[in-house]
Amino acid sequence: MSFKAAAVQMCSGVDPARNVETMAKLVREAAAQGATYIQTPEMTGAIQRDRAGLRSVLKDEANDVVVHEAAALAGELGVYLHIGSTPIALSDGKIANRGFLFGPTGVKVCDYDKIHMFDVDLENGESWRESAAYQPGATARIADLAFGKLGFSICYDVRFPELFRQQAVAGAEIMSIPAAFTKQTGEAHWEILLRARAIENGLFVVAAAQAGKHEDGRETFGHSMIIDPWGRVLAEAGAAGERVIVADIDIAAVHGARAKIPNLKNGRSFVLDEVMPTGKGGVAA
Template structure:
């Protein structure tokens, strides 16, 4: 793909997929107007609905989903790669997937990815989440090629599992993606450092479009969409939690340059863990 402009769209999705699709369209058009040829939206672009029954009413199958249809149309009209960070999709078995989509400039679907790691946590001040109660986790990582640049997928809580990003980098990914709806509490503590770490560890660009602010369903997300270069430098940030767009120029050659300086992907070695009892498992540095 050579040098290109990438954009991260920051949103404050509510409970209506129709309203969110309209908001997404306006922001994607803004990003394309700034010259971006790859545009990423955040996790749960289609709707943030905490109540399980309300979510069941709001979410539908991929072929009927308004965000998917809108994204397909926009990608073709604007001639861009449009990455829907994720939206809730009802699978054939009736379960929900937290699913990402990447559309090509001709409107075709290039790749999809179902979030692997479920956000099942108990935070301070009584904040508790059980994503696995509503969503079926994915089982496969994904790396795809966009005009010679390889892009790896992740969603939100996946960020805390470096082995996913290492595996994608070992598969050639030069751009790692982390669309998210990080809570305000965890975002304030860890968002910047984790995104910069994933970039540094893998010598890759990281694009993280975020949800931000107080949402209709009562949750509060951190915002601060980020784009990080392969040396770990923040090259674009929405330094707030309001809806908006950030854009940065990508040169895939910078990923190769970073990996030549610090060749940790090439230097990874197999090793055993001595836990003091029983047979030690064999691990590979690339997945540790």
Template sequence: MSKFKAAAIQMRSGIDPKRNVETFEALVREAAGQGATYIQTPEMTGAIVSDSEARQSAFTTQDRDIIAAASARLSRELGIFLHIGSTAIVRADGKLANRALLYSPEGASIALYDKIHMFDVDLDNGESWRESNAYEAGTEAVVAELPFAKLGFAICYDVRFPQLFRAEALAGADVLTAPAAFTRQTGEAHWHVLQRARAIENGAFMISAAQGGKHEDGRETYGHSLIVDPWGKIIAEADHDEPGVIVAEIDTALSAAARKKIPNLKNAREFAVNTIAAEGVSLRGAAS
């Protein structure tokens, strides 16, 4: 079976996980009502919390997390694969992970992925982020084999690291993901082109649910949840930053077809980089 209906849920998570669960559940039900059998939520579905002390009370271990519990219940009740794009989970060592979770139609947790690349950046207008101050980076890429697709995991800032997606594509993934809470500044500049590039260069679908709008903790995210086909065509988009659902029919045979037309995964070659210093060369007219 290569065809299925996928949904990406756009949210505006606040600081209270209990309120976010209510919104999350309503949107998952809406997506399932539209026939989606794979449903993805954005990064930080459970809560978006900047304050370090508030994080201590908002987040807990996976076995006690209300998003995890609701996901197990909903996936079983609705008979869906439910992919929590990420939520903050307290690890066994007490550190926080920015963790993606995948639940089966039986309600079982069948895969998890901890975000590898931490969003440590200094943007224009004084906007600065240090994700590594709060979260411990993951160390393993993950590909889950579903009845209708091989699903590769990533989260938000990971999308800027093509080697992660290439490794998953080489491992057989024909659907790649990058659920996100992209800032408005970076989203307006790079969101669409990064999503389309990862799809094109790997001959894979990209499904990326997003956070959108002004959040309770003060940050602003871009929205524009996307589903992109292996040829780089956007086949579904939430063209705004409001909460909602987008749905698209996915046929993974299109991934195989794209990879047959342009077999860059097979054609890649190993190479060395030779850096040569141009000593004793001056430009004509250059200032002395």
């Protein structure tokens, strides 16, 4: 099965309505290039560091402007439209970092809440605590679609290979990794992590990213990518700016890569034994 996939690169601001206008323009551009699966980045609807300000513009899923527009676009264009994620207000005051997949009829296929929270302290004083505002998800998900089996992740999830391995063993042939990687971590790890997840699981990776200097002052790395199961970069966007990248995806390449290096099949369970040395080369009883 072959199809054309697109990754939409954005530089979302604090106003969801304005971000939706940009999203719609870029999604239409991707569809015009023949893409039938189109992915937008993490936090498509709003990027705002100030939590109170972010909460003031958020809606629940039923009333969210991104969700409403994405469903309409998917139905109008006859494509699978994957909103990499957008912030959704929850009833308990927390926020869900939630991705949505809409089918060609405009009906929601499924959603996915980011599992791993970006709680880190980086160099130069950059610090993030997603868990202070966001409710982590607890369910990994695979969608069995017309073109193949699609697995889900969001941004920081990429650093947890067990999430990808479990989905690959369960049949995932394409992994989505929408993101808003910081410039600092992106420069160090973005491409390495994406290619590693593709290679070690023998699958395609589609990673739509946020890019550039945002209204709230943060800077994201960009470099949206589409990668094949052998780890080759099929398409890549630049470091900044709104753009669309497109690549042809042939699911046969997944089965070809897994036949050459069948590490999913060859994996073995094992016991971890911690050795406690005592004196000259001895081992504690």
